Every structure is written in C-alpha cells, then in structure tokens.
Amino acid sequence: MDSQKNNHILSYTTLALVLGLLLVLTGVTVGVSYIDLGFFNVPVALAIACTKVTFVLLFFMHLRYEGPIINFSFIGTISFLLIMIGFIFFDVAFR
C-alpha cells in the first residue's frame, strides 16, 4: 500500500504562526464590525471567516498533507452544502 507521508510533523513555530494569524484575523473581523459598511459588512465578515477556516483546515487539520481522497471528498462536501444553501434561494429570493 502507499506509504504516504502521513507522518508529517508540523513544528511548533508553524502552528504558532498560524495561531497568530488567526488571532489577528479575529481582531480584524471584530474591528470591521464597528465600521458601518452597509451591505458589505456581511460579505466581509464571511470572507474573513472563510480565510480563518481555510487556515485551520490546512494546518491544524493537516488537510495540506492528506491524499487526494480526503481532499476531493472535502471539496465535494462543501459544494454539496453550498448547493443546498444556494438552491434554497431559488425559492426564498423569488417569493
């Protein structure tokens, strides 16, 4: 069987850097929430959340180092969720 590099060890420094970034982004998103951007508050907050989540996935959850099965299936899952949320708007947005 494939002897995948699943024994990848992440150094404390890398992890700490990621944490630092996440905390900064948290600060940014809280900060932005005090500024009234009108409609744009929501997309901005979501964009920041997505960035944070991406970092957690890639590093804390090792997604960067996983094989194609996990990577593709993860993307599939998220697409499925987005389709559900998106398609519901065919109804609620046009009622």
Place this chain on the structure above:
Amino acid sequence: MSTGIDKTGIKIGMWLFLYSEILLFGGLFVLYAAYFYKYPEFFSEGGKELNRVIGAVNTVVLLVSSFTVAASITAVQRKAKKQAIGLLIFSIFCGVVFLVNKYFEWGAKFHHDIYPNSETLVSGEVGLNIFFGLYYVITGLHGLHVIIGMILLSISLVLVMAGKVTESKYSMLENAGLYWHLVDLIWIFVFPLFYLVL
C-alpha cells in the same frame, strides 16, 4: 489484512464522519441563510444585543485550544509525553472556559426574558424571535459538540498518560483533535453570523 494498522484508513473514516457533522450544522445554516434574507434588519438588531466581547473571547479561547491540540500531536510525534499531556490538559481547560462563558451569556439573556417561547420574544417582533431561536438552537448544538469534544480529548489524555498513544500509534488523539478542530470551525462561522451582523 492483519499487516499493521492502516492509519490513513482510520483518518478517512474520521473525515467521513466529520462531513456528516458539517452537514448536520449545514441544515441549520440553510435556515439561517433563508431567514437572514427574510429579516435582515432584525438580525442586525438581535446581533447588537449579543455581547461581542464574550463572543470574541470565546473565539480566542477556541482558537488557542485548537492550537494546543495540534501542538499536542506534534509533541506526541516527537515523543515529548509530558508536553503532550500539558497541552491536552490546557485544551480541555479551554473547553471549560468556553462553556462557562456560554453559561453566563445564556444566563444573562434568560435574565432579560430572552429565551425560546419567552414573553418578550413571543409578543415582540417575529424577526427577533427567529434570530434568537436560531441562536439558541445553533449555539446549543455547538455547545453539545464542545462537550463531546472534551470527552474525546479526555479519553485521549488518559491514553497518552497510560502510554497507549505513542509516536507510532496516535490515531485516537489525531481523531479527537480533528473533532475538536471541527468544533472550532463551526464556531468561526457562528461568531460573525450572530455576533457581528450589522
């Protein structure tokens, strides 16, 4: 096939389980999206009533604990058992802090007569009722997941102490970690969606 343990396989199984968890919350986010579209102004009004500081503190607590859990895996891989134990205990402690905060937050809301089917909500604006309804359901389910995650981490902790989790065999810890990160992931979305909608 009795040729050793297939760690990748175990991890695939765990990820599949995480997908189902993501979609479990996904159903609720579908509702959130639809109702947010319907009642945007009440969602921002409701959001202002939530305590942004407690929310931010809880976010930091979860992020830090996610970091320590990831670090504990690194520690185990490097055979630093003591460090791993310390990091895990700290992570579980973070979980407790999160729940305590949540307790006070919910308590304060209850105090202001804001809870499911309360007089204020029922006789008030329906948009607010939906906002707080979703708030209680989603953070409630999330809180339940925090508790499950803490149980999993505690089991891993015991196994690390007993020497059952080692640098060559740490799937249990890894999976508990994945679960804990998932709890964090959900919260990363919950936080802006409820506390920061303006």
Place this chain on the structure above:
Amino acid sequence: MIKTESFYDTPAPAGLTGIKAWLLTHDHKRLALMYMWAILFWFVIAMMFGLLLRTELMSQGRTIMGPEVYNSLFTLHGVIMIFLFVIPAIPAIFGNFFLPIQLGTDDVFFPRLNLFSWYLFMFGGVFALISLFTGEGFPDTGWTFYVPFSVEANSNVSVTVMAAFILGMSSMLTGLNFITTFHRMRDKNMGLMQIPLFTWSLYATAWVQILATPVISITLVLVVVERLFSIGLFEPDKGGDPILYQHLFWMYSHPAVYIMILPGMGVISEIIPVFSRKSIFGYKAIVWSSMGIAVAGSLVWAHHMYTSGMSDVSVFVFSLLTFLVAIPSAVKVFSWIATMHKGSIEMTPPLLLALIFIYLFSVGGLTGLVLGAVGTDIHVHDTHFVVSHFHFVMFGGTGFAFFAALHFWWPKMFGIMYEFKNAYIGAVLTAIGFLFHYVPMFILGLQGMPRRYYDYLPKYETGNFLAGFGGYLLCLGILIMFGNLFMSFKRRIPAPSDPWGATTLEWTVPSPPPVHNFVKKPQIKEFPYDFSEVGKREKNGEKSRKIL
C-alpha cells in the same frame, strides 16, 4: 474441492460460543445475516399493515377500522417500509455480505463499528415499537412528518422521530464503513475499473448516505425541539416558514430515494450479464451513471413541493433539473437491455425477477417524469397517482431487486439451492398481483382520488376493490416465494461454489464462504465480467449446476 470450514463454524472473534458468537461478532457475513432476519421481520409486519389498509379501502365507508387507526396505520406502514426495509435492505444485507468479498478482502474496514451499526438499527426498531405502545399512540402524520401538524399533534411524534434519527445514524455509519473499505481494503491488483458494479453502486450510495442523512437528522431534531420549546422556527405566527421544513425534509428524502434504488440497480447489473453469458454492456457508463445519479439526485428535491406555495422560479428550475436526473437512470436500463441482446440467455429465478425489475422500474421512472412536469403534477400531486409511482420504483424496483438478490446469492450465503419451480410461481404471482394492485391506483389518481384518505366517492369503488384484490395476490406470491426459500433449509441440496457460471470474486470462494472469505489469494481478472472461461467450461459439457 478441498473442504473448508464455513463461517458458520468459525466464530469471529475466535472463542465466542453460542448466541454470543452472533451478538458480539465482527464478521461482516454474520452481521449481514443478522440484518437479514431483522429486516425480513419488519418487511412482513409492514406488509401486513399495508394489506389491512387496502382491505379497509376495498369498500366504501368503514370496513375493518376507524379513521384514526387508518391514519396511524399508513404512517406506521410508511415509516417501517422506508426506514426499516427499503433503505437498509440491500446495503445492510447484501452489501455487508458481498462488498468485502467482491473487493477481495476479509472484512469491512471498521468491523466493530459495523456491529455498532447493527445495534443502532435494532435499537431504532425498538424505539419505533415503544412509540406504538406508549404516550398518546402512534403518530398519524404520515412518514413525511410535515409541520405544523407534526409539532402540534398530541401523538407520540417525538419518540418515532427519534427512532428515525437513530436508524439514519445506523445507515450513515454503514456508508462510512463501505467507503473506507472501498478505498483502503481493496485488493492491490484491483483497479477502479475492475470493481464489480454492485460494489460501485454501493459506493455511490454510501456517499449519499453520508452527505444527505445528517440533513434529515437535524430536521427531525428540530421537530422535537419545536415540540419541547415551541421556538416557532416553522410557525408563521412566530415568523417561521413551514415551507422551509419541506425543503429540509426533501433535501434528504429525495436523495434517499437514490439510497433506495442505486443498490438495487447494482444487483441487476450483476445478474443480467451472468444469465446472458455476456459481458455487461457499457461498464463505464454504468459506473458513471451511478455517480451521476448520486450527484444530480441531490439537486432536485423541491419537485415534491410544486404545490406548496414556493416561488415560481424554483418550480421552474427544479422541474428542469428533475428531467435531467432521468438520463442516468435511462442509461442503465438501456445498458441492461443491450447486454441481453444476442446473449445466450438462461432463464433462472434471479433473472426472471431482474426482468420484472426492469419492466416495473421503467414504468415507475416514466411516471416520475409525469410528476416532474409541473403542469401534470399539479393535477395529480397528493393523489393515488403518486402512491402508485413510488411503489413502482420502490417496490417494483428496490423490492424486486431485493427478491432477485435473495435468489441470486442465497446459494452462496447458505450453501444450499432452492426449488426453481415454486420460485417461478411465486415471482409471477407477485408480479401479477403487483400490477393489479398498483395500475388501478394510477387511474384512480388521474381521476382525482387523493392519497391518505380514509373514505372516497362511489365512483372510485371499482378501482379500490381491484387494488385490494391485487394486494392479496401480491402477498400470496411473496408468501410462496419466501416459503420456497425457507424450504431449502429442510431439503438441504448443497450448492457448488459457482452455481450460476458467474465471474465476480464471491463465486470463486466456497459456499458458504470461510471466515476470512478467501482460501487462497484472490485472482483479480482483467475485467470483472469476462465470461470466456465460463464459456469454455460449459462447452466441455461441464455443467455448473444440476438442473433443479
């Protein structure tokens, strides 16, 4: 052939004896059989309930029960059939038994989790039973548990809904196990395009199980939460939107119909080539259509809601998408037929049942298009036309595929052959009864008779009487079919390892298989449906099986 100890004689884990060898087993084959008995039990129960319902409708007015009992009974019938029979039947029984063997391995990836799924299944069943006898009695909401009724009803909705929740979890964990097994335990020499189609279909199903089931779980949880705390998420007075409940419900339940049918299609894809002595036509097309159904099937849920009051735009979009889903199903039907074309067909009970499947499923699928088109659906929505449609696909389709699978794999699972003649009689009678039962419902539906009604206008009496009559024929046919299978335990005519002249791996191991499935290393064929060897063997006058 060397005599090997079958899995019946070798407990796994070793050392377990008596009943424990079953209740604590990790062996996928034993678990499959344990599922089989439980599922057959539920099937027979729900069939009886169905027969009672139809008896009630055979004449106008009260016949054998009152309206409240009638409402609870059709709910019970639906819940049991869907959650305890159609969804688990093929994956849990035949999937558990044959997926590992077809992949050339000795068990599923997580054997203990497999045992746990079985307990969840039993536990869910027990929950359903509890809800029958406690509280205010069994719900009368229909298996769809639509709000607001399911939230307001006094009956025991919460317990029933939790039963469905637990059963969903069991089904999801089985899917998780199958996917991991598929990727990690497959024989190293077996490439993706060398996997038998039954296993492929289970793989596609497993994805739907994992991704769609949680949506129903949370929906059902919300019903319970609403009952307990009256938040009002689906209550217009409190700002909620009941149509969103229907969206969430069908986001799972439409994909769930593919959880039901895909494994059945996999069974048929195994049976048709074997008895045509011809390689399956369009192997890759069938694989892709399975995956295609799994994906496209997730995009069409709102076709159940054309009349619910949702927006016209979504009516339009979902109707369009619904038509697309029919394509991959049709690909399969054409592939099966093309496989038989110019094959050397040998009639056996499994083949006969598979042919009945193709016929009935096609009718079901085509009437699905009638329902998928908005104009016609608005006319027949919530009438007996819909009832007939889904029974054609779920019973005529999955049900008959299940019967076909029983007859196809029975010799392998138990190591004994059954009588053919009675099997034919049973199958034909079941099919005739089926047509008598459901064709009148199409007509009744077109004439406007609603579903889930206790009583009806005089003009519907003939149709309902005919349907009831067909119901009795149907049950008689099934009785004969099962009776015949069970008689084989008495006659004990031993089955050879490959009674049909089939080519996939499960036919290379003894019947019944030994505990680790393979006595020697499995030989992976270039292509799973290569009949050249079987053909050679048969030319030499060597018959795989005595004519029964």
